[in-house]
Amino acid sequence: MTKNGILCEINGKKILLDPKTTDSSGVNFVSHAHADHLPSKNGGQILSSIETNQIANLRGFKMQNHVTSLEEFSLVDSGHILGSKGLLFDDVFYTGDICTRERGFLQGAKIPKCKTLITECTFGTSEFVFPKLEETKNQVNELISQFYSKGIPVILMGYQLGKAQTITQLFGHWSPLYFHDSVKQMNDLHNQLGVPLSQGMGHTEAKDKGLLDKKPWIMVAPMMSEKNPFIREMKSKYGAVTVGFSGWAKSTKFSFGRRADYSIPLSDHCDFDELVEMVKNSGAEKVYTIHGFVEEFAQHLRKIGIDAQPLRENSLDDFI
Numbered sequence: 001m002t003k004n005g006i007l008c009e010i011n012g013k014k015i016l017l018d019p020k021t022t023d024s025s026g027v028n029f030v031s032h033a034h035a036d037h038l039p040s041k042n043g044g045q046i047l048s049s050i051e052t053n054q055i056a057n058l059r060g061f062k063m064q065n066h067v068t069s070l071e072e073f074s075l076v077d078s079g080h081i082l083g084s085k086g087l088l089f090d091d092v093f094y095t096g097d098i099c100t101r102e103r104g105f106l107q108g109a110k111i112p113k114c115k116t117l118i119t120e121c122t123f124g125t126s127e128f129v130f131p132k133l134e135e136t137k138n139q140v141n142e143l144i145s146q147f148y149s150k151g152i153p154v155i156l157m158g159y160q161l162g163k164a165q166t167i168t169q170l171f172g173h174w175s176p177l178y179f180h181d182s183v184k185q186m187n188d189l190h191n192q193l194g195v196p197l198s199q200g201m202g203h204t205e206a207k208d209k210g211l212l213d214k215k216p217w218i219m220v221a222p223m224m225s226e227k228n229p230f231i232r233e234m235k236s237k238y239g240a241v242t243v244g245f246s247g248w249a250k251s252t253k254f255s256f257g258r259r260a261d262y263s264i265p266l267s268d269h270c271d272f273d274e275l276v277e278m279v280k281n282s283g284a285e286k287v288y289t290i291h292g293f294v295e296e297f298a299q300h301l302r303k304i305g306i307d308a309q310p311l312r313e314n315s316l317d318d319f320i
Contacts, residue, residue: 001311010090017094022046031096032084051083051193058189079109080268081162082190091115100274103133104169105195117284122269123247124297130271137170140264148216153240157260160222162268163245165190168220172198178206180221212238225259
């Protein structure tokens with residue numbers, strides 16, 4: 001682990017995993033296009049999926065010297081968002097952000113066998129076990145129905161990239177359906193990339209045409225707090241109710257998962273049980289934990305007989 005992300009040096013090869021700045025002397029792997037995983041600038045060969053490249057471009061980062069495959073490197077679907085990949089090389093598997101649970105158009109990750117596993121553990125404590133997707137769908141459809149029957153608009157909120165597209169696919173059968181302009185832009189790209197999502201008008205156009213005055217309606221928007229000017233307007237002018245989707249929704253320790261009138265647990269990451277099962281399925285002899293509850297998850301793995309430790313600066317010396 002370095003200040004520039006994870007660096008592996010194996011058989012004379014330098015591999016940087018989700019680096020903040022790409023390095024011209026090695027292979028730079030970008031697992032997906034969420035902002036915290038994209039480099040800030042170019043500087044070397046970048047390995048990622050086609051979808052990650054195009055989404056990154058939409059978000060303002062144009063990858064130079066981009067490739068989608070390299071000899072001795074295998075990109076593995078990680079199930080996190082469209083185009084997200086893990087990287088398998090020299091018996092090392094780096095998960096990136098990962099989800100083994102099927103969610104609409106996203107298939108759960110299939111874990112390759114490896115000797116060394118580098119895994120995220122965003123939800124790496126036993127507090128985080130998520131409900132089945134069907135249960136969540138039924139709960140939210142009932143909630144929408146209650147407000148819809150009373151003529152009350154409902155805004156469904158999730159991250160602009162990833163969660164918003166899952167929400168669109170799960171609840172896009174409601175009509176009229178509108179989108180926050182930023183979500184519409186991302187959804188349009190998903191449709192161009194072959195993901196069939198329900199079509200709808202952006203909020204600016206709908207507002208200009210007076211359509212938001214004709215209640216009820218459903219809107220998919222990014223996750224925002226009630227203090228956000230957009231949400232304040234939607235509530236004061238149209239009486240909208242907000243439903244937020246987050247893996248942190250039911251946490252007793254982290255209130256930032258409850259930024260809506262109703263908070264529903266839904267995540268693009270593995271929950272605790274899924275993380276444990278994923279590690280077991282990998283058959284890894286050594287596990288390094290990154291991003292999240294690194295100490296707690298590594299400790300739990302050791303308790304069940306798996307050699308694990310948090311990844312810290314220079315700790316990869318054990319296998320490189």
